Amino acid sequence: MRRIRAAAVITLTTALAATVTGCGGGTSTDEGGSNDSPKTLTYWASNQGPNIEADKKILTPELKKFEKETGIKVKLEVVPWSDLLTRILAATTSGQGPDVLNIGNTWSASLQATGALLPWDDKNFEAIGGRDRFVDSAVASAGAEGEPPAAVPLYSLAYALYYNKQMFADAGIDGPPATWDELVADGKKLSKDGKWALGAEGGNLSNNIHQVFALGQQHGADFFDASGKPTFTADGNVAAVKQYIDFMAKDKIIAPGNAEYAQNQSLTDFAKGRTAMVLWQAAASTFASQGMKPEDWGAAPVPVPSGVPGADKQVNSMVAGINIAVFKNTKNVDGARKFVKFMTSDAEQKLLNKTYGSIPPVAAAQADPAFAAPDLKVLRDTLANSAAPLPQVPEESQFETAVGTAVKDLWADAASGTPVTTESVKKRLDKAQQQMQQ
Structure with a gap:
């Protein structure tokens, strides 16, 4: 981090x-x-x-x-x-x-x-x-x-949704989204005139893991079962990864260039007013170092299906x-x-x-x-x-590499216009799971 x-x-x-x-x-x-x-x-x-x-x-x-x-x-x-x-x-x-x-x-x-x-x-x-x-x-x-x-x-640390107050006001949006449906709807209003709604870091393997883990929880899935066996291709995990990639592939609220972004590049875009939202851990000191004033941005809970964060399918962050x-x-x-x-x-x-x-x-x-x-x-x-908490298993670092890379490759597909389907997501996750078992 x-x-x-x-x-x-x-x-x-x-x-x-x-x-x-x-x-x-x-x-x-x-x-x-x-x-x-x-x-x-x-x-x-x-x-x-x-x-x-x-x-x-x-x-x-x-x-x-x-x-x-x-x-x-x-x-x-x-x-x-x-x-x-x-x-x-x-x-x-x-x-x-x-x-x-x-x-x-x-x-x-x-x-x-x-x-x-x-x-x-x-x-x-x-x-x-x-x-x-x-x-x-x-x-x-x-x-x-x-x-x-x-x-x-x-x-x-934990994840929050950071948003640019002026960009929201200019788009006629009263406040931050509480659900993913609201985020996508707001995102389509914000993605215009060369600016984008949401930042991502497709080349940052661990950030990929953190986002799809929380989304997986919201889909009722874990990446490992109780015995520590990887379950990457479970329906909930596939749906979580596809939902994340679809912000670029289907919803068009993330810039294609973000597929190659490395650590902190999404924060720079946010601080410079090129994107209106970013999912990140504690970020205030970084925003200040790049010239943002405290009144320029707000922080809200990461969206969940019900709009009210909590346990089980309303988990919205890994314990960072x-x-x-x-x-x-x-x-x-x-x-x-x-x-x-x-x-x-x-x-x-x-x-x-x-x-x-x-x-x-x-x-x-x-x-x-x-x-x-x-x-x-x-x-x-x-x-x-x-x-x-992310899975406390001995193979956690391999998990970050294998699944983080699968998500990175799917970002590349989305950026190039290659269709991202349930089948293509499952195929990438199956490859990652096989790597864990070698």
Whole structure:
């Protein structure tokens, strides 16, 4: 994720097959033990702000604060989302990795299966103030059910529908759509004079997954069954993917060029007034960095069939977010836990999530009035009432690659004028499912 998590070109099976050696540059200590390592940590932070330099500017003062409090120096590297998972998987096999790292929460079960990450059992949670400090849905997206989480929630996110108020007013539309039928109807009014209603990123595999997952929930489908077996070609999943592609292929409310868009290009179009709506996670800081004023845009829940978000077929977002993890064979387990405690403290949670426009997964920090702003209230309500976690299965990263690519190929069909039918969608998803079984 900027915010959108890019799927790795390295499959998880490579990491699973390898013997995990020392990461963080040292030999293993026990999972809850102490050590006498130098007071230095390396930290791979994910790119949360408008660019990497912005993240460095935001995080460096906080790392200095931690060093002053503990005497532990933190060496920071901000890693783009397009590279992060690939580098993490490489680190699990090479032993050349950081002590502490950010991971997309959708990767938690996949990385957990490698055995490389410190399990957050009761003892480790107690060292950072206790598991009950964190919102349940955020912890549920930190690893496979029934096992100690592989990471700790750091920033919570959800999808919202962002819309350009002036473009809506010019088209005679009073407010944001609550259903998909309304979105399509409004979209046809907005798609004119070289401007388009809705932005998409056909080349962004993870964004493809996030959108079709939520739509799949609305069609009563999951991409995996209870045993973890892929069910990509289920009728609800096929209908969800077709509905998404039809915004371009049939409804003509997404520009054909969006079929090739990569990360953040849809945000740029929105900020520049080239599109009227975009489905995105917390986006306020990005809009501001591109010259939009808060009064220029609004945020609303992502549409659902009934118009009222909720559970089951009214789910309108995956549970998005960033977790912070520790390689369990770091030389500095104690220091790493102290750093996680610092980053998830009430004070840091308020400061960092305010800055990034995300929601604190720490319940006490959510009480800060800053998180009652209208756009953040949409995200909070979505996380509390109408978001569902992506499948917490070891093959999740392969799922993002296989199905994300299938959707990308269907975008290309739509852009070129090739008919997109139920049969063609099912064929692409069947190919993706076969790739998972190889």
